[in-house]
Amino acid sequence: MINPISTAKRQEKAVLVGVIFPYQNEQEITDYLDELEFLAETAGAKTLRRFVQKLDEPNPRTFIGRGKVLEIYSFIEEHDVDTVIFDDELTPTQLRNLEHELKRKVLDRTNLILDVFAQRAKTAYAKTQVELAQYEFMLPRLKRMWTHLERQRGGIGLRGPGEREIETDRRIIRDRISKLKEELKKIDRQMATQRKNRGSVVRVALVGYTNVGKSTIMNLLSKSDVFAENKLFATLDTTVRKVVVGNLPFLLSDTVGFIRKLPHQLVESFKSTLDEVRESDLLLHVVDISHPNFEEQINIVNQTLQEIGGANKPTILVFNKIDAYTWHEKDKEDLTPKTSENISLEELKRTWISKKGTHTIFISAKQKINIDVFRSLLYKMVREIHVTRYPYDNFLYPDITEANL
Structure with missing residues (x-):
């Protein structure tokens, strides 16, 4: 008998990363990572381990220290982890460097919350709100994420260096942001009218x-x-x-x-x-x-x-x-x-x-x-x-x- 092929989506495996700064204590970080794990669970990920490091200030390159990066890399390689989630917001540079070092998808807290919102959005209005927030978060963090739907064409009067690929990406996203904002303005007016009609x-x-x-x-x-x-x-x-x-x-x-x-x-x-x-x-x-x-x-x-x-x-x-x-x-x-x-x-x-x-x-x-x-x-x-x-x-x-x- 041939076993049926399972179409169930594989649950992502994740690890969490938190930092204890001088103004914090270990219990605070434990509570924060509990909430981060709940967020990850809501998004559909299973947390395998937490990594915590005490720092006076974030490393501008990788947020955490070099030794901790290597420790995390060793664990995720051994356990085939899909995603590394940080409890703090990462700069675009830190995000790129960490993905390069860890060779895995890296998310920060903001990115994870946006993902949960995207999953939870059911109505057209909620979806539009979440999509706008995602684009505005993504714009300064753009790193060749897009596959272009169109490219600039050459020709008379159009020859020249053209736009770099990432600049085209930014233009596409800005156009989409403008369109979403216009859509939300229309819905805002409708909702304001509804509230006014309630007397x-x-x-x-x-x-x-x-x-x-x-x-x-x-x-x-x-x-x-x-x-x-x-x-x-x-x-x-x-x-x-x-x-x-x-x-x-x-x-x-x-x-x-x-x-x-x-x-x-x-x-x-x-x-x-x-x-x-x-x-x-x-x-x-x-x-x-x-x-x-x-x-x-x-x-x-x-x-x-x-x-x-x-x-x-x-x-x-x-x-x-x-x-x-x-x-x-x-x-x-x-x-x-x-x-x-x-x-x-x-x-x-x-x-x-x-x-x-x-x-x-x-x-x-x-x-x-x-x-x-x-x-x-x-x-x-x-x-x-x-x-x-x-x-x-x-x-x-x-x-x-x-x-x-």
Whole structure:
């Protein structure tokens, strides 16, 4: 019997490379490489090993030292590794030198994130946004990647040195970038019109680090079926749903997740998607409390909101995944300084709830824990915004508690 030929795509094998600079510690790099491995897994690669080196500053030629390059080369040759992924952004020169030395495909963090976005893009709009970001990232890193669709022809009045191949590549890419920007402008105008047509209905936006459970909360509140998955960037397109809590209607939007070192090209390309955040009345900042570095993730989201002009809005800090928060009784005896890794959930709640000016709620969207209290707080804050626009509606939406929802 003849065995059928398998058409399954072979999973790429990868190694990860991180650098510990003087202002960092080993635990930080471990956490960063954990996230990089999750990104690689989302992109479809299997990580075989991690390489870490302590450096005062990057090597301008290869980012890491010569000895570490040789160590990586020896491993990837022995284990037939396809891809080497760096957690930091590489210069075009470093990228070329590393590919020459390692004789393998070399990616940096930005390149990997762009690849994940390209895989996750489903609609024409998301695909256009990602393609634009990829071209803008590729342009300064061009190294004879293109096979030309056309070449300059000679002839009367056209004889001469012509363009070098790489210059032709750049011209093709610039033309494509211009075309994509025009396409996005048209879509931007359409989306702006859609937002305008929604009138004065209160608009609430879900924001947060990637993979914290925003889409799950969206499904829970709107009783819809938005795609949710335990992988990075499951949501790229903004989804807007009408939600009614009590008898009070409002619009809820689920937006693309943020991440550490989110490429500038993506922030620019996803401008219209992020307009939902900028033009919202209330933010639901969702946090994965089970993640050991959730406080850093909060800071990264706040910094990104500041960059896109979405900060200083009324916000509810939604600590999600309390069912996955791990803490043990033995941690009571831990005499080291209190951190998210050795503090009980009740202590953590008291710490965050006591912060003035912060509306905070602790829930599990997956297990539906504390959802009625969450709905009550959401109703209260949406109502406050609504009655400022429609004062005569005050009697229609009285103060209620979670028991009445």
